[in-house]
């Protein structure tokens with residue numbers, strides 16, 4: 001079942017055990033737009049089945065928030081124009097050239113290009129993959145793009161992000177709703193989870209310039225204004241404390257700077273920022 005945020009905005013919840021992210025739907029008077037295409041054709045079909053239960057205009061645009069497989073592998077199922085930023089387009093071209101038979105998938109996993117969960121999901125959800133080809137993008141934008149669905153504007157922007165360098169967000173001014181994809185998360189490099197510290201404040205600046213009552217995150221559905229403000233506050237405090245690769249030093253700094261122990265989230269963030277020091281010194 002789709003969750004309803006407003007009269008024109010819905011989302012399908014994430015499903016963590018199958019690595020399925022949140023999928024969004026925005027409806028105007030003439031057309032609809034989806035945010036992310038699902039992690040497999042099966043996921044996309046289930047989303048389309050839910051959309052068909054609503055009396056809404058046809059899906060004309062499919063925005064892919066970034067080039068991580070779980071957000072785009074279902075894109076062929078939509079009879080819609082795929083909308084991406086130039087950087088995402090560049091990354092997707094590699095996936096368009098791939099073959100999806102079992103031995104090819106295994107090769108990509110062995111080389112580290114594809115993660116094992118991606119192979120597992122594709123093998124489970126797509127029994128016939130031998131001739132599968134991912135379709136190309138249709139609308140490619142550099143920095144920002146406004147799409148009018150008929151009395152309903154969607155603002156797309158490629159923002160600075162702690163997750164990837166190709167993160168697109170979608171803001172719907174009428175409803176004060178923002179879809180963040182995975183932009184606000186950290187990332188994993190060489191099996192180490194880290195949050196790109198130099199990008200934290202620029203990212204928050206890019207996101208907070210939109211007046212959002214509701215924020216939809218890629219893998220945990222929806223947050224209200226207060227929850228997002230708390231999330232940013234905890235991240236900023238953790239980042240200010242994490243001055244080096246040492247988690248212990250980060251914890252100590254936190255106590256001095258805030259006159260209290262870090263909570264569970266803050267401790268998790270301090271570790272992720274300390275890991276970022278490790279990663280940056282490797283480069």
Ligand SMILES: [Zn+2]
Nearest residue numbers: 066068163182
């Ligand atoms: Zn991602």
